[in-house]
Every structure is written in structure tokens, then in C-alpha cells.
Amino acid sequence: MELLRPADVGALLAALRSGAVPLGGGAGLMSAAFADAWGRITADLGGLGLDRAVDGRVGAMVPLSRMAASCAGRPAIAQAVAATGHPGVRRLITVGGVLGARSPRADLPVALAASGATVSVLDAADGTVRELSPLDLWTLPGPFAVLSVDLGPAAPGVYRRFTGHQTIAPSLVSVAAVRRPDGGITVCVGAGLPRPRLVEPDRLPGPDELLDDGEASAGYRHRIMRLLVAEACEALTTGPAGLPSGPQRAAAPLGDGPTCAGPRADGPTCAAPGTDVVVDGTARPVPDGSRPTDSLAWWLRDHGHRAVKVGCEEGTCGACTVSLNGEPVPSCLVPVARLRAGDRVDTAATLADRPAGRAVIGALAEAAAVQCGFCTPGVLVSCGSWMDRHGGLPADEDDIRDLLAGHLCRCGGLAAAAHVLRGVCPADTETDADAAAIPDADADADTDTATGADDRREVTA
Numbered sequence: 087m088e089l090l091r092p093a094d095v096g097a098l099l100a101a102l103r104s105g106a107v108p109l110g111g112g113a114g115l116m117s118a119a120f121a122d123a124w125g126r127i128t129a130d131l132g133g134l135g136l137d138r139a140v141d142g143r144v145g146a147m148v149p150l151s152r153m154a155a156s157c158a159g160r161p162a163i164a165q166a167v168a169a170t171g172h173p174g175v176r177r178l179i180t181v182g183g184v185l186g187a188r189s190p191r192a193d194l195p196v197a198l199a200a201s202g203a204t205v206s207v208l209d210a211a212d213g214t215v216r217e218l219s220p221l222d223l224w225t226l227p228g229p230f231a232v233l234s235v236d237l238g239p240a241a242p243g244v245y246r247r248f249t250g251h252q253t254i255a256p257s258l259v260s261v262a263a264v265r266r267p268d269g270g271i272t273v274c275v276g277a278g279l280p281r282p283r284l285v286e287p288d289r290l291p292g293p294d295e296l297l298d299d300g301e302a303s304a305g306y307r308h309r310i311m312r313l314l315v316a317e318a319c320e321a322l323t324t325g326p327a328g329l330p331s332g333p334q335r336a337a338a339p340l341g342d343g344p345t346c347a348g349p350r351a352d353g354p355t356c357a358a359p360g361t362d363v364v365v366d367g368t369a370r371p372v373p374d375g376s377r378p379t380d381s382l383a384w385w386l387r388d389h390g391h392r393a394v395k396v397g398c399e400e401g402t403c404g405a406c407t408v409s410l411n412g413e414p415v416p417s418c419l420v421p422v423a424r425l426r427a428g429d430r431v432d433t434a435a436t437l438a439d440r441p442a443g444r445a446v447i448g449a450l451a452e453a454a455a456v457q458c459g460f461c462t463p464g465v466l467v468s469c470g471s472w473m474d475r476h477g478g479l480p481a482d483e484d485d486i487r488d489l490l491a492g493h494l495c496r497c498g499g500l501a502a503a504a505h506v507l508r509g510v511c512p513a514d515t516e517t518d519a520d521a522a523a524i525p526d527a528d529a530d531a532d533t534d535t536a537t538g539a540d541d542r543r544e545v546t547a
């Protein structure tokens with residue numbers, strides 16, 4: 087396995103031509119790593135300055151959580167972003183990774199296509215950089231790299247998806263409708279087709295064109311698609327222009343992005359640039375990149391940070407959540423090769439020693455909302471990171487549920503947790519400082535010491 091770090095577009099072109107696959111966030115790559123889906127050579131795009139979002143133009147390396155400002159006036163795109171995965175995944179996956187994966191079930195390309203967005207692509211076949219419709223990506227024959235996306239003009243629009251699960255399962259059918267300057271409506275449908283497609287609202291693909299699989303029949307998808315298109319067009323025609331309508335809950339806020347959000351008194355600080363990564367306050371040499379498919383989760387556990395639990399290893403369960411430069415992320419989806427000198431990683435072990443962590447643990451313990459405790463460290467990190475930015479947890483139970491959306495509790499305790507965590511503030515439990523401890527982190531450290539790489543699949547949620 088070779089990891090290339092091209093510094094300019096010319097070097098990227100050479101990397102693509104040598105067979106390297108681009109590395110965006112790593113969510114798709116890491117969850118596929120065990121199926122041997124990584125290329126032998128991987129090109130980390132992190133050095134190309136593609137992580138900026140300015141005036142409706144978004145670099146390929148921008149994570150979805152950081153698109154909010156660029157989406158202003160483009161509600162269809164904003165809603166598609168908010169519908170993608172859960173908050174922890176949105177902090178990881180990048181605009182380029184979502185487009186580059188060319189998944190027929192991805193949310194963002196559907197909204198981009200309806201919005202008239204264009205994608206700047208380096209095509210290794212002819213060596214040129216071209217502006218394409220997002221839909222053209224599906225027809226590119228050879229390797230390519232998305233460089234940036236122009237989101238198109240601001241316009242009223244809506245995005246609707248239908249899925250078996252609100253936050254995690256991919257869409258069965260998705261629809262974006264955007265009003266054009268001439269008053270017409272551009273509609274793009276996705277998820278039910280092998281690739282997204284622009285359609286006339288009164289000429290939708292028939293059941294014979296739609297996917298028919300174990301998740302839904304083509305006929306069912308067809309009926310849902312008709313309903314979603316009708317509802318989206320009606321919302322644009324009769325509802326407040328471009329505002330979400332219908333039974334769905336309003337999209338959750340997109341978050342502040344990966345930069346350290348101004349530390350609170352007891353919060354994490356952005357690590358000073360140096361030669362090390364700082365994990366729970368301990369400096370560790372930056373991994374040398376020789377094993378890029380190793381995940382941050384296992385790297386942490388291999389270095390003794392056993393408060394990090396590993397469950398699904400595909401970004402779904404949230405057990406492995408750590409704070410990376412102040413942002414909670416599922417560490418199983420962070421390629422360890424993406425760590426940079428100066429990065430700061432905090433696990434639940436550190437958070438448990440801070441007032442924010444003590445407040446969360448106290449509330450959970452008091453309500454007996456913890457059973458086996460496997461999910462608790464991840465929940466603690468998500469709550470602690472939120473408190474660092476906002477002072478206390480949201481008072482609204484639905485907002486807490488959004489906060490916990492990336493966490494699964496196999497003991498079923500998160501409903502109780504969402505209830506008791508409402509409005510919890512570090513100041514509430516300051517006097518309880520001595521009583522706090524993570525339920526099982528230390529015990530797990532002991533029992534896991536003998537756990538080798540071969541045992542990893544047995545540590546499941």
C-alpha cells in the first residue's frame with residue numbers, strides 16, 4: 087500500500103494515471119477496507135488546498151458539516167446535506183468523496199443536479215480540468231478527481247428522501263425540486279434508479295426502470311416517487327418559497343465545522359503545530375502513513391486508549407466516537423494516515439475528567455440510563471464536544487435526539503438518556519466531581535490487553 091500526497095494538480099494527475107484512488111474523508115473507503123476495496127495506491131488530496139468554501143463554491147475536501155454558509159439561499163442543497171448520514175458522518179465525509187463514490191443512493195448529487203450546480207473535475211483520461219454536471223460523473227470512463235463544486239444560483243427548492251430509517255439508512259427514493267428563474271421547476275430523482283436523473287414532473291420513470299430489490303419493489307418506489315415529486319412541486323408552488331414543508335422534521339443545523347470552536351474554560355484547545363499528535367494530553371509521533379488502511383479507532387486502542395470502543399466499524403454505531411480537534415467523529419472511519427502534526431484527539435477518558443463529562447455521567451447514572459456501558463464513551467464524547475461549544479446540552483428533547491443520532495445503544499438506553507440529558511450543564515454537577523468515573527473504560531483496558539488484531543471482529547456492538 088502506497089500513500090501519495092500530491093501537492094499540485096500536476097502531481098495529482100500523475101497519481102491518478104498511476105492508478106491511485108483519491109482519498110476524501112475516508113468514510114466510504116474505510117467501511118469498504120475490509121472488502122479489500124482500497125486501491126494499492128491512494129492519493130490523499132489534503133495538500134491541494136481544496137478545503138475552502140467561498141461564495142457558493144465548495145472545495146472537494148470540505149466536509150458536509152461545513153457547507154452551511156455556502157448553502158445559503160439554496161434550501162434543496164442544504165436539506166440534502168442535512169439528510170446525509172448522521173452528524174458524526176457529516177463531519178467526516180467530503181463533498182468530493184460523496185460525488186466521487188457515484189453512489190446512486192447518495193443525497194447530495196440529486197440536489198446539486200436540480201440546482202444547476204457544476205463540478206470541477208480533473209479527468210485523468212485527457213488531463214484536463216472541466217466543469218461538468220454532477221450527473222456527468224456517472225459517465226466518466228476513467229479515473230478522475232473532483233476538485234470543487236459550484237453550487238449554482240440561489241433559488242427556492244426542496245429536497246425529499248424516503249428511507250426505512252431517518253438518519254442512517256440510505257434513501258429508497260429521493261427527489262429534489264428547484265424553481266428556475268423562468269418560473270418552471272427542475273426536478274431530479276435518485277436512489278430508485280441506477281443513477282440520478284433529471285425528469286419532467288409529469289413524466290416520471292416507470293416501474294420498469296426502477297430498482298426492484300429486497301428493500302423495496304419497483305412499484306412501491308414508483309408510488310413513493312410520484313408522491314414525493316408532487317409534494318415537492320406543491321411546496322414550491324403554494325408553500326412559502328423554498329421552505330421545508332410536509333411531515334418531515336426541519337433539518338438539524340449543520341454544525342460549525344472542523345476548526346476548534348474557541349475553547350471554553352475546560353474545553354479542548356487546538357494543539358499547537360508540532361511534530362506530534364496529542365492524544366488525551368499525551369504527545370505521540372504522527373503515524374508514518376505506511377498502513378493507511380488502519381483506522382484511528384484501532385490505532386488509539388493499540389496505543390492503550392481503551393475508552394475507545396469498536397463496534398460496527400462502518401460509522402453507524404458511534405461507539406468509537408472521539409473528539410478530533412474539537413469535533414466528535416467516528417474514529418473507525420478516520421484513516422490514521424490522515425492525522426497531521428498538531429492534531430488533537432480526546433477520548434472519553436479525558437472528557438470524563440472534565441466538568442462537562444462529569445455532568446453527563448452524573449445525569450446518566452442518576453437515571454440508570456446506562457446498562458452495559460459500551461455506547462457510553464461515544465455518547466460522552468458527543469455530549470462533551472457539544473457542551474464545549476454551547477455551554478450546556480440542548481433543553482429540547484428532539485435536539486438531544488439529533489445530538490445522539492449517530493449513536494446506537496444495544497441495551498436500548500438512549501431514549502432514557504435523551505430524556506435525562508436535556509439541558510444538562512457542567513455547572514450543575516461541579517460539586518459531584520469526585521464521584522465520577524466511566525463505567526467500564528478501565529475494566530475494559532484490563533480485559534482488552536490480551537486482545538490481538540485477530541480478535542477484532544469479535545468486538546461488536
Ligand SMILES: Cc1cc2nc3c(=O)[nH]c(=O)nc-3n(C[C@H](O)[C@H](O)[C@H](O)COP(=O)(O)OP(=O)(O)OC[C@H]3O[C@@H](n4cnc5c(N)ncnc54)[C@H](O)[C@@H]3O)c2cc1C
Binds near residue numbers: 114117169170230233
Ligand atoms: C454511516 C454512514 C451513513 C451514510 N449515510 C449516507 C446518506 O444518508 N446519504 C448519502 O448520500 N451518503 C451516505 N453515506 C455515504 C457517504 O456519502 C459516502 O461513503 C462518501 O463517499 C464518503 O465520502 P468520503 O469523503 O468519506 O470519501 P472516501 O471514503 O474518501 O471516498 C469514497 C469514494 O470516493 C472517491 N473519492 C474521494 N474523494 C474524491 C474526489 N475528490 N474526487 C473523486 N473521487 C473521490 C474515493 O476514491 C472512493 O472511491 C454514509 C456513509 C456512512 C459511513
Ligand code: FES
Binds near residue numbers: 383397398400
Ligand atoms: S461507528 Fe465506529 S465502530 Fe461503529
Ligand code: FES
Binds near residue numbers: 455456494497
Ligand atoms: S448501555 Fe449497553 S450499548 Fe448502550
